[in-house]
Amino acid sequence: MEKEIFLENSYQTSCKTFIKEINENKVILNQTVFYPTGGGQPFDTGVIEQGDHEVEVVKVKREQGEIVHYVQNVKNLTLGEATAHIDWDRRYRFMRYHTLLHVIAGHLYNKFGALATSNEIYEDNR
Numbered sequence: 001m002e003k004e005i006f007l008e009n010s011y012q013t014s015c016k017t018f019i020k021e022i023n024e025n026k027v028i029l030n031q032t033v034f035y036p037t038g039g040g041q042p043f044d045t046g047v048i049e050q051g052d053h054e055v056e057v058v059k060v061k062r063e064q065g066e067i068v069h070y071v072q073n074v075k076n077l078t079l080g081e082a083t084a085h086i087d088w089d090r091r092y093r094f095m096r097y098h099t100l101l102h103v104i105a106g107h108l109y110n111k112f113g114a115l116a117t118s119n120e121i122y123e124d125n126r
């Protein structure tokens, strides 16, 4: 299983990694900073950099316990060392909204006894 760096440090925006598996447009790394969606917070986007190449990560999903990075084009990637970079502006915006929703939910509970059972954050242009 990949090491999930975002669990230890949600402010880390990139990491050295190793491409373990490439399958069609899906890439599996040995460790990642990409958040795969959860708790109402969407996945990160960003790039995987290898040598002179950079491929765009368009979607990240947890599948059968693995974090799968969907990339635009695998043709420049090979198994081996790489660097993962997330789009920090996007992630930080989602983190702040996520925290805000907890603050609002806490307030609604304290003031009215109302329980928030779930929430979902997404980009407006969807």
Ligand SMILES: [Zn+2]
Residues within 6 Å of the ligand: 039, 098, 102
């Ligand atoms: Zn939460």
